[in-house]
Amino acid sequence: MKAFAALIDRLIYTRSRNSKLALIADYLTHTPDPDRGWAIAALTESLDFPAVKSAMVRTLLATRIDEELFRLSRHFVGDTAETAALLWPDAPGAQADLTVAAAVDALSATTRATAPEILASLLDRLDADGRYALLKLALGGMRVGVSARLAKQAFAQAFDVPVDDVEELWHAIAPPYAPLFAWGEGRADRPDLADVAFFRPFMLAHPLEDAAVDLADYAAEWKWDGIRVQIVRGGSGGGGQTRIYSRGGEEISAAFPELVAAFDQDAVIDGELLVRGDVQGGEAASFNALQQRLGRKTVSKKMLAESSAFVRVYDLLAVDGNDLRPLAWTERRRQLEAFVPRLADSHFDLSQVIDAKDFDDLATRRAGARDAAIEGVMLKRRDAPYVAGRRAGLWYKWKRDPLTADCVMMYAQRGNGRRASFYSDYTFGCWSDAGELLPVGKAYSGFTDEELKWLDKFVRDNTLNRFGPVREVEKSLVLEVAFDSIHSSKRHKSGLAMRFPRISRIRRDKPAEEADRIATLLAMVT
Numbered sequence: 325m326k327a328f329a330a331l332i333d334r335l336i337y338t339r340s341r342n343s344k345l346a347l348i349a350d351y352l353t354h355t356p357d358p359d360r361g362w363a364i365a366a367l368t369e370s371l372d373f374p375a376v377k378s379a380m381v382r383t384l385l386a387t388r389i390d391e392e393l394f395r396l397s398r399h400f401v402g403d404t405a406e407t408a409a410l411l412w413p414d415a416p417g418a419q420a421d422l423t424v425a426a427a428v429d430a431l432s433a434t435t436r437a438t439a440p441e442i443l444a445s446l447l448d449r450l451d452a453d454g455r456y457a458l459l460k461l462a463l464g465g466m467r468v469g470v471s472a473r474l475a476k477q478a479f480a481q482a483f484d485v486p487v488d489d490v491e492e493l494w495h496a497i498a499p500p501y502a503p504l505f506a507w508g509e510g511r512a513d514r515p516d517l518a519d520v521a522f523f524r525p526f527m528l529a530h531p532l533e534d535a536a537v538d539l540a541d542y543a544a545e546w547k548w549d550g551i552r553v554q555i556v557r558g559g560s561g562g563g564g565q566t567r568i569y570s571r572g573g574e575e576i577s578a579a580f581p582e583l584v585a586a587f588d589q590d591a592v593i594d595g596e597l598l599v600r601g602d603v604q605g606g607e608a609a610s611f612n613a614l615q616q617r618l619g620r621k622t623v624s625k626k627m628l629a630e631s632s633a634f635v636r637v638y639d640l641l642a643v644d645g646n647d648l649r650p651l652a653w654t655e656r657r658r659q660l661e662a663f664v665p666r667l668a669d670s671h672f673d674l675s676q677v678i679d680a681k682d683f684d685d686l687a688t689r690r691a692g693a694r695d696a697a698i699e700g701v702m703l704k705r706r707d708a709p710y711v712a713g714r715r716a717g718l719w720y721k722w723k724r725d726p727l728t729a730d731c732v733m734m735y736a737q738r739g740n741g742r743r744a745s746f747y748s749d750y751t752f753g754c755w756s757d758a759g760e761l762l763p764v765g766k767a768y769s770g771f772t773d774e775e776l777k778w779l780d781k782f783v784r785d786n787t788l789n790r791f792g793p794v795r796e797v798e799k800s801l802v803l804e805v806a807f808d809s810i811h812s813s814k815r816h817k818s819g820l821a822m823r824f825p826r827i828s829r830i831r832r833d834k835p836a837e838e839a840d841r842i843a844t845l846l847a848m849v850t
Contacts, residue, residue, distance in 0.1 A: 325422045325450060327355055328363050329457035335468035344470060348478035352505075359424040361500025364479070366424075366461045368472040370499055373431045374460040375439040378404045384440045388413055393537070399793065402744020403467075405459035412455055415448035422449050425500070431462055467740070472572060473713075483508030488525055489714045495523035495573040521556040521567040524641055524649070525594060525712030530590035532703060536683045537720065542703040544678040544686055547721055548636055549611045549699035549809065549823075550598040551618070555587050555635065568597075574765055579620045580633050586671040591663065594639040594710075595675065599631045608636070611809070611823055636675045637664055638702075641710060649710040656710065658723035690724055699725045699808065718783065726806040727848055729754065729840045730831060733801045736783040737794050739768060746776055747783040747795065750827070752803055753818070755841045761799055762818035762842060770806065770826030779830070802839050810848050821846055 331351045338344050338606060352360050365371050385394050389411050399409045407535055427446060434442050441821070443462065447455050460466055463524070481485035487506055496517050497504050506512035552571045558564055566584045568577045577584050587593075599617060601609030609631075617623065617631055640660040641649050648656050657677075664674045678701070680686035690701050700723035708718040731752035739748035749768040753761045771779065786798040805829040813821035818841070 325424060325427065325454045325457055325641040327351065328359070328461075329453040330367075331363070332468055333453065333467070334459050335470060338469075341474070344474060345478045346480055348470070348475060349482035352479060352482045357502055357505055358500035360500065362424045362428045362461075362500070364475055365499035366464075367466055367468070367470050368464070368475045369464055371428070371461065371464065373462055374433065374762060375434040376431055377438050378463060380436075380439055381405075381408055381459065381463065383710070384444060385411065387440075387444075400744070402634060402738065402740050405463055405465075406456055409452050409456035409459055412447050412452075414451070421620045422446060422454065422458070425653060427458055427461060435724050440476055440500070440657060453741060479504075479508065489514070491525040491573070491712065492517070492522055495569070495575075513564075519558065521558055521565045522557070523567075523569045524554060524783055525573075526552065526554065526571055526594065526716045527639075527710050527712065527719060529702060529721040530714055530716065532722040537703055537809060539680060539683060539686065541707075542705055542720075543657070544680055545638065545675050545702045545704070545743045546678065546693070546698050547700040547702045547723065548596040548675070550596040550607065550608070550614055550636075552594070553597040553635065554592065554594055554641075555583065556592045557587055558590050576618075579617055579623060582628060583633055584634065585669045587847045589663075589666055590644050591640065592642040593635070593637050593672075594641055595635040595637040595672075597635050599633050604708070605815065608634075611811075634671045634673065637667075639710060640677045651709060652707045652711075653704050654706045660735055690722060692722060698724070723808075726808055726828075728804055728806050728812065728828060728840070729762060729764075729845055729848075730802050730834060731805050732799050732836045732839045733782075733797055733803055734761060734763055734799060735794050735796055736779075743776075748776055750779070750803065752805060754839060754845060756818075757841070757843065763816065764810075764818045764842070764845060765805060765807070765818050765822040765825040767803075767825045767827050770828055771830070775827075775830060800836050802834040802836055803827050804829035804831050812849055818845075819844055820849070 331347060334347050335344055340346060350365065355363065362371070376401040382394065385408050385435065392409060394407065397411060397638070398404060401407045401410070422738070430442055430446060446458055450458060477487050479485075490504075491503050493507070493515055494501070497515060503512065503515045507514050553576070554569045555566065556569065557566045566577070566587050567575055568580055568583060568686050570576050596833060597614070598608040599614045614631075617627065617633060637660065640656055640663055641647070643659065643663055648659060650680055661674065678689065680689060686701065700721060703720040703722060705718045711718070731754055733750050734753050735751040736747040737749040738744055739746055749766065751763050751766045753763040756762050769787045782801055783797055786800065787795045788798055804827070805822070805825050807822040807825040809823045811821050811823065812819060
């Protein structure tokens with residue numbers, strides 16, 4: 325655990341991407357199996373110990389220290405794992421070390437009844453640094469600036485293997501990835517995925533900035549506001565297993581059983597997962613409707629009926645054992661158009677190419693597109709193969725301009741990590757016809773560090789009430805909020821929910837009574 329704790333500590337204080345790569349690569353080459361596999365799984369949020377949660381850690385800590393001391397310390401530090409690691413008393417004669425594998429084995433064997441005793445025994449064996457690493461391993465949420473993609477690149481760098489191969493194998497092999505390390509070190513052949521429904525890295529797009537593109541070279545499609553998915557059945561050998569992967573490679577098959585059952589072809593497709601807003605009409609609903617299905621391990625019959633999922637297919641990556649990714653988009657599109665009729669039209673349809681005369685015509689159509697499920701436009705170079713990651717000049721995303729509203733700050737809460745000392749999370753509202761301020765959203769981004777300091781001071785100077793970690797502020801500050809779309813919501817008192825809200829401007833010049841009304845936002849609902 326000492327080596328893992330040292331890695332976490334160094335990653336926290338390292339800003340350089342290349343330095344992070346070097347740190348992880350060095351750890352992977354100098355740490356034995358299975359510790360390195362479990363450690364990299366923890367860094368990429370691939371571990372889950374259901375019996376060990378933050379609430380349980382807080383309850384456990386109350387058996388060793390004063391509850392009020394923990395509450396005040398947690399409020400200042402901003403992280404449960406760090407606070408608990410610092411406050412947990414050192415045990416006499418502690419061994420001060422524990423292998424990562426031993427910690428994983430112990431945590432995996434816990435139940436809700438045994439978790440407190442087992443976790444306490446592990447914490448008693450470690451120093452403060454080791455306790456922090458253990459709790460981060462157990463609770464997740466590393467927050468060390470390491471994405472899954474960066475971890476895979478570090479593996480590729482450590483063992484001098486192609487990162488695209490690493491990504492394909494990564495999602496087909498379970499932690500602690502022993503066959504992956506054996507291949508990387510040259511001790512074994514590349515694992516055979518012939519009968520595995522394995523993940524292919526997604527091709528991604530660069531934002532289209534001010535430059536226009538020639539539609540003779542690029543095809544345009546609508547960018548739908550769902551979640552990007554890949555559906556895979558079997559492998560080149562045809563295993564008969566169907567899996568659905570999210571953009572990050574996470575398997576989400578359990579949340580969409582109807583799609584698993586409906587996809588019966590030996591193929592790999594790339595598309596947008598949506599739900600139908602009107603089962604009879606078949607139109608795509610907003611992302612707000614899709615959210616009701618995400619993250620579920622089981623789906624009720626009622627939800628299947630009311631939020632029927634379907635996939636709008638963008639691309640065909642493999643079919644009948646043939647890998648189509650090296651082919652140009654035009655050829656893949658030709659094969660895709662021939663392939664989609666093989667799928668059940670109740671659950672799959674084809675993303676249509678936008679028939680625009682020229683770029684100006686496309687811009688006009690994009691500006692007028694306020695369909696509930698349209699987020700913008702995708703531009704794909706016609707001669708481009710399907711390659712992993714973002715490659716300059718091949719795919720562009722041209723999101724529609726955000727909507728904006730002038731809202732009044734109502735509540736504020738401290739942030740996490742380096743923002744733990746600042747009130748950086750803001751709830752804001754708009755006026756009802758009755759003159760009541762109703763919350764319409766919450767945002768914690770869009771402002772500079774200097775603006776954050778100003779906003780934090782405003783909160784402290786204008787606090788009216790305190791509700792635990794939340795401060796109610798004087799309703800006098802107007803914030804211009806940008807958001808991608810807004811939808812009806814039964815969960816919010818205002819009846820509205822914003823999609824991706826962020827603070828675009830602090831309106832110190834505008835009186836709070838002149839902020840927007842709920843009726844104005846209702847007119848924007850898609």
